[in-house]
Every structure is written in structure tokens, then in C-alpha cells.
Amino acid sequence: MGIFEKLMKIDRRYIFVMIAVAIILPTIYEVRMKIDISEPVKRIYDRVESLKPGSVVLISNDYDPAAKAELYPMTLAVLRHCFRKNLKVLAMNLWPQGAGLVRMALSTAAKEYKKENGSDYVFLGYKPGGAVVIIGMGQNLLGTFPKDADSKPLAELPLIKEKGIKTLKDIPLVIAIGAGVPGIDAWVVYGKDQYGFSLVGGCTGVMATDYYPYLNSGQLSGLMGGLKGAAEYETLVGRPDEATRNMSPQSFSHLVIIAFVILGNIALIVEKSKKKRR
Amino acid sequence: MVFWKRTVPLALAFFFGVLMVVQYFIPHKSFAELLDTMARWGQIVGAFALVVGLSSLIHSHVFKIKRQVPGWGYSVVTLAALVIYTVVGFISEGDDSPEAAFGWGYHHLLMPMQASMFSLLAFFIASAAYKAFRARTLEATVLLIIAVIVMLGRVPIGSYVYEKLPQVAEWIFSYPNMAARRAIMLGVALAMVATSLRVIVGIERSYLGGGD
Structure with a gap:
């Protein structure tokens, strides 16, 4: 068996080892790379920047720990941006297993910017129902979430009282960070289209292609796709963190995959020409 | 009945x-x-x-x-x-802070287990890409070239390979991809309207279940 024939039938464990090396080495040596900012991510940053201090932002975190690597850095970067701008934040989940992650992100960002639960931010928690929850919030937010995640009556919290929030119409910007259904689609169809707030999104890398029609139609004002999107937002906020660090392992793993694809195709071409000659 | x-x-x-x-x-x-x-x-x-x-x-x-x-x-x-x-x-009354038993389970069991399962995808995708991306036909060759451009354009190393690669990847997302996705979405939406109408007027009855 020639080298090219062997290459065509390579044991996939060699590929696994090469991918592991491409991830581990850049992680250990912390290779830093320049992050280019894409237009859809810049639009989210600009939209948040355009809000006046004290404005309310709703962040819906519709994902679970499986998508933590890509979406948690987005949540954290967006929260840091909102707190730095002195915006008031409402956070919630449409996925039950995401509540712990949101609580973690809120406490991390709040500690950094000395923000207080109840007056600077409120965690609404998880509510089952998906799209129905969004419709409910559009009609009557306090009826849908009578209490926050710590069981305090929502109507009595300083943020809600001070800002007079009753429905989604009182919130100028919703940031939907989602890994599936219910997620960004539900916020577009049942939220943005009915109640008119500005909507921006964050999603996993594989899902990003699905949301470009919404971006083009203006139903989404901006979009962060995958770890790269999160790294871009961290760069814009000026707080490079987990996503920025993980860009080099991702870059090198992509390079390894491309190298294998090229090798596989060279082997295919050589084997084909050999067969022809025979 | x-x-x-x-x-x-x-x-x-x-x-x-x-x-x-x-x-x-x-x-x-x-x-x-x-x-x-x-x-x-x-x-x-x-x-x-x-x-x-x-x-x-x-x-x-x-x-x-x-x-x-x-x-x-x-x-x-x-x-x-x-x-x-x-x-x-x-x-622990549903307390999901890492100090409580319920939160400890979430942070130290569920979170690493789910993240690990999802991380395995990187290895399987690499192996699948090696086997699937073969330029056997014209269509497969186009797919292969686009995949390589997007894979490089969506990571920072892409701009080191060719400065304009991220913009090329973004163009692919914003035009050819967007047009194809929109066509699919319109098709799905029209099908959903048709199915909903069938349910409303009672033609589609599978939601009633079978048997007596």
C-alpha cells in the first residue's frame, strides 16, 4: 500500500491526536492573535452605546452548559458593557439549565462594577413556555414574572418601580443569546415583530448562518456568531477574556482540519491518476 | 364517546x-x-x-x-x-449558588459533563471533514473551497493568511448563504401556515392521537 493510499484510509485516531495537540499547545503558550471586528458585532456594540445611562436592557440567555464555551463569554461581555454604561439590566432564561450560568455571569460582572441586585439589575430566572412567555411579557411582564429568581416580588424592586416597567414595550433593547429553540427565532417572531423593541442576537457558530436573513431584513439589529463573535465583543468592550484566549486554539484546530482536507484531496488526485494510467 | x-x-x-x-x-x-x-x-x-x-x-x-x-x-x-x-x-430549596448542594451539582457535575459531550464534536467534525470534503465532483469542489474560506475567515488566523479573508467569509454569509436560508425559511413558513389551516379547519387530525 502506497503512502497516498494509506493517507486515504488514515485511522481517525491520528486526526484526533493532531486536533488535541492543536488545541492544547496554543492554550498552554497563550498565543495571542489580532481580532478583526465584523459589521454585525459592531452594530450590537453601537446599539448598546447609543442608549442613555439608566436605560433598561433585557438579556435573554437561552442556552445550557453545552453551549457555555461559546455563549457564556458573550453574556459576560455584554453585561460588562451594560454595567460600564450604567444601564439597568433584566436577565432571564427560556432554558431551565441556563439559570446557574446567568447567575454566575451577573455576580461576576456586578462585583466588578459594584452593581446591586434589585436596583441595578434583576434576575427574573427561568419560566417554562418559550414563545408563550415572550407573548406574556409583551402583554404583562409583572403577570408573567410576579417574582424574581430570589422570590422577591418584582413590583417592589427599585429597578422595576423606578423605571415603571410593565411590558416589553417599556424596554428599548433586548439581547437574545441562544443556542436553539426557544431562542432568537422566538424573540424575532413573538417579541420584536409584535412589540417593536430593538433586538440583537448572539448564537453558536453553527447557528449563525440561520440568522442572516433576520439581519438583512432589520429584524435583528446585530449578531454575534460563535466564539469569534464573543471575542470581537470582548475586544470592543476592551476586556479581552475567555473568548479572546480561546481564539488561538480554535484557529490552529481549523488549520489542522484544513491541512488534513488538503492532504486527503492530494491523495485522492494521485490515486485517481494512478488508476487512469493503469 | x-x-x-x-x-x-x-x-x-x-x-x-x-x-x-x-x-x-x-x-x-x-x-x-x-x-x-x-x-x-x-x-x-x-x-x-x-x-x-x-x-x-x-x-x-x-x-x-x-x-x-x-x-x-x-x-x-x-x-x-x-x-x-x-x-x-x-x-437546598433550589439554591443554585455553588455553595449550596443543588448549585454544587450544577456547577461541578452537570456543567463539565455537558461541556465535555459538546467538546467531543470538535474531534468528530475534524474526522468527518477529512472523509467528506473530497473534490470528486464540481459541486463537491465548490463546497470544499467555500468551507475552507469560511473556516479560515471565521478565525483570527484567516487575516494572517490573507488580509481580506474575513470580509470574503462575511460576504458568503451575507449574500449566497442569506439568499438560500431565506428561501428555506419562506418555504417552511408557508408550509406552517398550510398545516395550521389544516388543523384549524379539521383536515389534519393526527394531534388527536389514535385508537378509541
Whole structure:
């Protein structure tokens, strides 16, 4: 068996080892790379920047720990941006297993910017129902979430009282960070289209292609796709963190995959020409 | 019996289906209140779906354990985890901070396990890409070239390879990809409208279930 024939039938464990090396080495040596900012991510940053201090932002975190690597850095970067701008934040989940992650992100960002639960931010928690929850919030937010995640009556919290929030119409910007259904689609169809707030999104890398029609139609004002999107937002906020660090392992793993694809195709071409000659 | 099992559900589907369509186009206060009530009903029904899901899960795994089907040990683990985590949740009153037992389980068991399962995808995708991206036909060659451009353009190293690669990848996302996705979405949306109309007028009855 020639080298090219062997290459065509390579044991996939060699590929696994090469991918592991491409991830581990850049992680250990912390290779830093320049992050280019894409237009859809810049639009989210600009939209948040355009809000006046004290404005309310709703962040819906519709994902679970499986998508933590890509979406948690987005949540954290967006929260840091909102707190730095002195915006008031409402956070919630449409996925039950995401509540712990949101609580973690809120406490991390709040500690950094000395923000207080109840007056600077409120965690609404998880509510089952998906799209129905969004419709409910559009009609009557306090009826849908009578209490926050710590069981305090929502109507009595300083943020809600001070800002007079009753429905989604009182919130100028919703940031939907989602890994599936219910997620960004539900916020577009049942939220943005009915109640008119500005909507921006964050999603996993594989899902990003699905949301470009919404971006083009203006139903989404901006979009962060995958770890790269999160790294871009961290760069814009000026707080490079987990996503920025993980860009080099991702870059090198992509390079390894491309190298294998090229090798596989060279082997295919050589084997084909050999067969022809025979 | 047919009246309760077929006629009443069909009448309810027709009535509420038409009502919800009508309310969308009439911005009147009474319709807004109606939508609010419907949304609450939806949440209550949604909560019951959890009970149905839970009972189905228990039933399916108890069946596997009783019959000792291959892999029944995993069913024991599933049921044990369900019971233990529910009890822990009640004892720690649902406190999901890492200091409480319920939160500890979330942060130190569920989170790493789910993240690890998802991370395995990187290895399988690499192996699948190696096997699948072969330039055997013109279409496969186009797919291969686009995949390489997007894979490089969506990571920072792409701009080191060729400065304009991220913009090329963004162009692929914003134009050819967007056009194809929009066509698919329109097709799906029209099909959903057609299916909804079939349910409302009672042609589509599979949701009623089978048997007597």
C-alpha cells in the first residue's frame, strides 16, 4: 500500500491526536492573535452605546452548559458593557439549565462594577413556555414574572418601580443569546415583530448562518456568531477574556482540519491518476 | 364517546385557532387582555408538559430495567440521578449558588459533563471533514473551497493568511448563504401556515392521537 493510499484510509485516531495537540499547545503558550471586528458585532456594540445611562436592557440567555464555551463569554461581555454604561439590566432564561450560568455571569460582572441586585439589575430566572412567555411579557411582564429568581416580588424592586416597567414595550433593547429553540427565532417572531423593541442576537457558530436573513431584513439589529463573535465583543468592550484566549486554539484546530482536507484531496488526485494510467 | 374524543377537540381547535388569528389583526384592549389570558393558559399547559415528560421518562426506564434490556444499567443511573437530584433540590430549596448542594451539582457535575459531550464534536467534525470534503465532483469542489474560506475567515488566523479573508467569509454569509436560508425559511413558513389551516379547519387530525 502506497503512502497516498494509506493517507486515504488514515485511522481517525491520528486526526484526533493532531486536533488535541492543536488545541492544547496554543492554550498552554497563550498565543495571542489580532481580532478583526465584523459589521454585525459592531452594530450590537453601537446599539448598546447609543442608549442613555439608566436605560433598561433585557438579556435573554437561552442556552445550557453545552453551549457555555461559546455563549457564556458573550453574556459576560455584554453585561460588562451594560454595567460600564450604567444601564439597568433584566436577565432571564427560556432554558431551565441556563439559570446557574446567568447567575454566575451577573455576580461576576456586578462585583466588578459594584452593581446591586434589585436596583441595578434583576434576575427574573427561568419560566417554562418559550414563545408563550415572550407573548406574556409583551402583554404583562409583572403577570408573567410576579417574582424574581430570589422570590422577591418584582413590583417592589427599585429597578422595576423606578423605571415603571410593565411590558416589553417599556424596554428599548433586548439581547437574545441562544443556542436553539426557544431562542432568537422566538424573540424575532413573538417579541420584536409584535412589540417593536430593538433586538440583537448572539448564537453558536453553527447557528449563525440561520440568522442572516433576520439581519438583512432589520429584524435583528446585530449578531454575534460563535466564539469569534464573543471575542470581537470582548475586544470592543476592551476586556479581552475567555473568548479572546480561546481564539488561538480554535484557529490552529481549523488549520489542522484544513491541512488534513488538503492532504486527503492530494491523495485522492494521485490515486485517481494512478488508476487512469493503469 | 366520539363527541368527547373528536368533536369537542376539533371545535376547540377551530374556535381558538380563528380567535388567535383574528386578535393579531385587531389592536383592541379586549383582544390584548384575551392574549394575556391565553399566554397564562399556555404557561400552565406548558408546565403540565413537564409532568408528562417526566412520567414518560420514568416509564421508559423502569420498563428497560424490568426487562433487563442491553444497557439497562444506564437506566438505573438515570433514575437514581433523577431521584437524588430532585431530593437535593428540595433540601437546598433550589439554591443554585455553588455553595449550596443543588448549585454544587450544577456547577461541578452537570456543567463539565455537558461541556465535555459538546467538546467531543470538535474531534468528530475534524474526522468527518477529512472523509467528506473530497473534490470528486464540481459541486463537491465548490463546497470544499467555500468551507475552507469560511473556516479560515471565521478565525483570527484567516487575516494572517490573507488580509481580506474575513470580509470574503462575511460576504458568503451575507449574500449566497442569506439568499438560500431565506428561501428555506419562506418555504417552511408557508408550509406552517398550510398545516395550521389544516388543523384549524379539521383536515389534519393526527394531534388527536389514535385508537378509541
